[in-house]
Amino acid sequence: MSSQTARGEKLVTLIPGDGIGPECVESARRIVEAAGAAVRWEVRHAGASVFRQGIASGVPQDTIESIARTRVVLKGPLETPVGYGEKSANVTLRKLFETYGNIRPVRELPGVPTPYSGRGVDLVVVRENVEDLYAGIEHMQTPGVAQCLKLISVKGCEKVVRLAFELARAEGRKRVHCATKSNIMKLTEGTLKRVFERIAPEYPDIEAQHIIVDNCAHQLVKKPEQFDVIVTTNMNGDILSDLTSALVGGLGFAPSANLGNEVAIFEAVHGSAPKYAGKNVINPTAVVLSAVLMLRHLGEFEAAARIEHAILVTLEEGKVRTGDVVGYDRGASTTAFTDAIIGNLGRRSERWKVRDYRPIQLPRLGPQPDFVRAGRRRVIGVDVFVESAQTPEQLGRSLEAAVEGAPVRLKMISNRGTKVYPPTGAITDCVDHWRCRFVVRDATADLDDAAVFDLLQRVAARHRWMHVEKLQEIDGAPAYTLAQGED
Numbered sequence: 348m349s350s351q352t353a354r355g356e357k358l359v360t361l362i363p364g365d366g367i368g369p370e371c372v373e374s375a376r377r378i379v380e381a382a383g384a385a386v387r388w389e390v391r392h393a394g395a396s397v398f399r400q401g402i403a404s405g406v407p408q409d410t411i412e413s414i415a416r417t418r419v420v421l422k423g424p425l426e427t428p429v430g431y432g433e434k435s436a437n438v439t440l441r442k443l444f445e446t447y448g449n450i451r452p453v454r455e456l457p458g459v460p461t462p463y464s465g466r467g468v469d470l471v472v473v474r475e476n477v478e479d480l481y482a483g484i485e486h487m488q489t490p491g492v493a494q495c496l497k498l499i500s501v502k503g504c505e506k507v508v509r510l511a512f513e514l515a516r517a518e519g520r521k522r523v524h525c526a527t528k529s530n531i532m533k534l535t536e537g538t539l540k541r542v543f544e545r546i547a548p549e550y551p552d553i554e555a556q557h558i559i560v561d562n563c564a565h566q567l568v569k570k571p572e573q574f575d576v577i578v579t580t581n582m583n584g585d586i587l588s589d590l591t592s593a594l595v596g597g598l599g600f601a602p603s604a605n606l607g608n609e610v611a612i613f614e615a616v617h618g619s620a621p622k623y624a625g626k627n628v629i630n631p632t633a634v635v636l637s638a639v640l641m642l643r644h645l646g647e648f649e650a651a652a653r654i655e656h657a658i659l660v661t662l663e664e665g666k667v668r669t670g671d672v673v674g675y676d677r678g679a680s681t682t683a684f685t686d687a688i689i690g691n692l693g694r695r696s697e698r699w700k701v702r703d704y705r706p707i708q709l710p711r712l713g714p715q716p717d718f719v720r721a722g723r724r725r726v727i728g729v730d731v732f733v734e735s736a737q738t739p740e741q742l743g744r745s746l747e748a749a750v751e752g753a754p755v756r757l758k759m760i761s762n763r764g765t766k767v768y769p770p771t772g773a774i775t776d777c778v779d780h781w782r783c784r785f786v787v788r789d790a791t792a793d794l795d796d797a798a799v800f801d802l803l804q805r806v807a808a809r810h811r812w813m814h815v816e817k818l819q820e821i822d823g824a825p826a827y828t829l830a831q832g833e834d
Contacts, residue, residue, distance in 0.1 A: 366619025368423020374631035384650035394425030405436030446605035457663035474584025509710035511578035602636035630669035728786035732814035743768035766832035
């Protein structure tokens with residue numbers, strides 16, 4: 348929860364952002380203050396201007412210190428200018444403060460025509476926000492083959508799954524779908540599925556369903572009204588949440604919250620749109636709705652409802668609409684649209700309802716890094732990743748000769764996930780990146796590190812290797828997957 352002033356105002360770090368950000372954030376600030384919310388702002392900066400000062404993260408120390416003090420942020424979009432820094436300032440902020448859950452609500456809005464108007468679209472995507480492929484751990488393993496590590500933890504999955512169920516309860520929703528690609532990525536995506544199925548019985552009042560993520564995307568286009576809450580991994584959530592925004596009018600109407608147990612960051616998901624910056628033509632609704640999410644997080648439920656009702660009335664009447672809805676040649680200015688919402692504070696739409704919200708009970712798990720502990724484990728082999736221009740047969744015979752007399756044998760070689768040695772008769776277009784799987788000759792043995800080092804020396808004497816993974820059994824179950832075609 349945010350810290351407070353002596354007068355009981357909640358402190359919020361306000362980051363105007365880049366491009367159209369300052370205009371949208373100013374709109375939100377005016378509306379929040381007009382609604383009577385007990386908020387006091389600390390204006391700080393991040394993004395393009397900070398990168399140009401030579402700060403590689405795009406986030407200066409005084410901004411970090413403000414967030415650590417206030418615990419709540421409302422921000423505009425941030426830009427990473429070409430040639431300045433390597434990391435997104437947005438991602439930096441989310442990771443620095445462990446905002447592990449990204450909340451992306453979308454609902455049909457009056458006066459915003461879409462192909463789905465009248466269908467009653469009203470759903471929330473809950474996206475894991477700090478791990479998965481977005482850990483950003485990448486390597487060029489050969490000159491022509493890149494690797495990105497997809498890291499999924501049981502702890503990360505449990506936090507985001509519990510958050511999804513708690514959000515459903517707080518908003519009076521009745522169904523949570525878990526969207527994964529666990530049919531292909533059985534260990535990583537499968538972890539989210541297994542955690543979801545373990546936790547779901549703790550919420551008997553909420554219907555729980557698993558869905559394959561590509562079918563989820565298909566169903567969102569076909570029949571989006573069937574969904575209430577969707578919880579998913581980081582990459583899947585990035586894609587699905589932009590898809591859902593398009594169902595209700597686009598990113599100009601798409602707010603988001605990045606929630607952690609210590610800090611919450613509220614922002615629109617659209618970019619900085621520099622070509623519209625300073626022209627007073629942009630739609631601020633996404634940032635204003637993000638401020639509504641922020642007010643509910645702060646316990647300012649009455650002010651949040653006043654603003655949401657005012658937005659609905661303004662859009663329903665259709666007298667003042669921005670250029671992204673009616674065309675920029677005849678759309679209302681950003682300030683005129685803001686003035687209209689402020690003028691409608693206190694009014695309520697009769698047709699368009701605002702949900703009754705309760706505080707979200709954020710999950711709190713133990714701080715220990717070894718969140719999951721094995722009862723027993725055994726190393727039964729290793730995968731050694733080798734760079735070679737040889738054929739599968741040449742490489743296989745070479746490695747078999749290399750491990751003569753060693754406690755391991757070559758079980759198989761795969762190329763981009765497909766077994767190519769011993770030959771299967773399949774037709775595979777190979778690259779110079781080979782996964783070479785060695786397993787213990789004695790099926791009861793536990794391979795020690797000395798044997799692994801010996802194996803690597805034997806391989807290195809003949810070939811260039813770049814990566815090694817132990818093959819483990821954890822509590823009696825294989826903790827690795829098989830290649831396509833591997834027995």
